[in-house]
Amino acid sequence: MNSQLTFTRIEKILDHIHQHIRExxxxxxxxxxxxxxxxxxxxxxxxxxxxxxxxxxREIKLSCAAEALLDSNRRIMDIAMEYGFSSEITxxxxxxxxxxxxxxxxxxxxxxxxxxxxxxxxxxxxxxxxFPSEALYxxxxxxxxxxxxxxxxxxxxxxLSETPDFTASVPKAWQAFFSKVPVETVLDVPHxxxxxxxxxxxxxxxxxxxxxxxxxxxxxxxxxHCQQVPEQDYAVLPYQGPVADFHKSIIWLxxxxxxxxxxxxxxxxxxxxxxxxxxxxxxxxxxxxxxxPIVSN
Numbered sequence: 001m002n003s004q005l006t007f008t009r010i011e012k013i014l015d016h017i018h019q020h021i022r023e024x025x026x027x028x029x030x031x032x033x034x035x036x037x038x039x040x041x042x043x044x045x046x047x048x049x050x051x052x053x054x055x056x057x058r059e060i061k062l063s064c065a066a067e068a069l070l071d072s073n074r075r076i077m078d079i080a081m082e083y084g085f086s087s088e089i090t091x092x093x094x095x096x097x098x099x100x101x102x103x104x105x106x107x108x109x110x111x112x113x114x115x116x117x118x119x120x121x122x123x124x125x126x127x128x129x130x131f132p133s134e135a136l137y138x139x140x141x142x143x144x145x146x147x148x149x150x151x152x153x154x155x156x157x158x159x160l161s162e163t164p165d166f167t168a169s170v171p172k173a174w175q176a177f178f179s180k181v182p183v184e185t186v187l188d189v190p191h192x193x194x195x196x197x198x199x200x201x202x203x204x205x206x207x208x209x210x211x212x213x214x215x216x217x218x219x220x221x222x223x224x225h226c227q228q229v230p231e232q233d234y235a236v237l238p239y240q241g242p243v244a245d246f247h248k249s250i251i252w253l254x255x256x257x258x259x260x261x262x263x264x265x266x267x268x269x270x271x272x273x274x275x276x277x278x279x280x281x282x283x284x285x286x287x288x289x290x291x292x293p294i295v296s297n
Contacts, residue, residue: 009034010048011121013041014136017057018118021064024084025057049119049136056119062098063115065091069107076103112233116140122252135241137249139257143233144291149194150219150226151211152177158197159247161204166247170208171283177210180223186212188277194229195271209270232269234291235261243286250290262297269293 013034017025030053031038045053061083068079080091080103095103099114119136154173157165170193178186194209211224219226235258239249258265272291280286 006044007048009036010045013045014049014119017060021057021060022082022084027053058094059098059116060118061085062095063117065095065103066099066106066115067112069103070110070112076107079103111143112141113143114140117257120257122248122256135245135249137237137252137257139253139261140236140238141233141294142236142291144231146231147213147229148215148226149192149209149211149229150214150216150224151192151194151209152180152224153196153207153209156206156208157204158195158206159204159251164204166208167244173208173210177224180221182220185220190277191275191279193273193275195273197271198268229270232266232293233295234272235263235294237290237292238288239290240287241285243284246286246288246290253290253292258292258294261294263294264297266293266295 013030016030016033027038027042031041034041036044042053045051045056049056051059065079065083068074068082069076072079076091077088080088083091085091085094092102095106099106101109117139119138122135122137152173154169154176156169156173157163159166173193174191189212192211192213194211196207196209199207212220214220214226235253237249237253237257239246254265271293274289274291276287276289
């Protein structure tokens with residue numbers, strides 16, 4: 001099966017789902033639209049997106065419903081019916097499974113949290129960025145409460161610098177952090193980088209903090225600095241793949257997703273990178289997330 005042709009067909013199925021999200025979307029109907037059998041569609045869709053067909057449709061429908069709860073005073077039953085749920089009870093049960101609170105409570109909280117956006121294939125905005133040929137990106141909106149961070153800092157020339165050096169300086173910053181902490185404290189926990197792009201005087205330079213989120217009152221090592229990171233709303237972009245392509249997903253988030261999202265980057269707030277175990281000993285592949293602080297336009 002031609003990989004690129006298959007990916008193109010998956011894109012068409014995703015477009016069909018997004019354009020008809022208010023309509024009933026069954027596996028049978030989507031299989032017929034795709035010209036695959038139900039079994040073929042389920043297998044290929046899972047391989048290329050990481051979701052089952054039903055899981056993805058449900059997640060996008062509920063995210064649209066969550067937006068409607070916050071953006072209108074319409075009855076919950078009306079919103080449930082609009083997105084294809086047969087009853088308010090069925091809708092409320094599915095909604096709570098995804099967002100951990102009832103639709104009524106979610107509306108009362110007034111926070112855009114846990115909402116996922118449609119999977120999107122990145123399109124290069126200029127010739128210097130070549131995205132992976134079969135990449136699909138999906139953003140979710142989260143509010144993260146105040147947390148304690150312990151780590152060490154380095155100056156890095158980032159994406160906006162005339163002479164970026166992050167491909168070399170970021171690994172060195174992590175090596176410096178790992179040399180200052182006991183190995184057992186960093187093996188099975190997420191590694192967190194905080195990116196301070198507002199304190200340096202030179203354009204394009206960033207203060208890049210490498211460390212861990214911690215609940216301990218004392219630093220893991222006397223060589224580390226601890227600080228409180230305030231509560232903040234974020235656009236979160238998951239990434240899994242070659243470490244060398246991680247920055248391309250960030251370029252897409254900043255250059256393509258953000259301008260049309262209804263949000264803008266928050267001033268004087270840390271951006272963050274979170275790297276999840278298990279970690280690749282060769283350091284060639286990562287499972288990570290980029291957390292962009294945002295405020296509504």
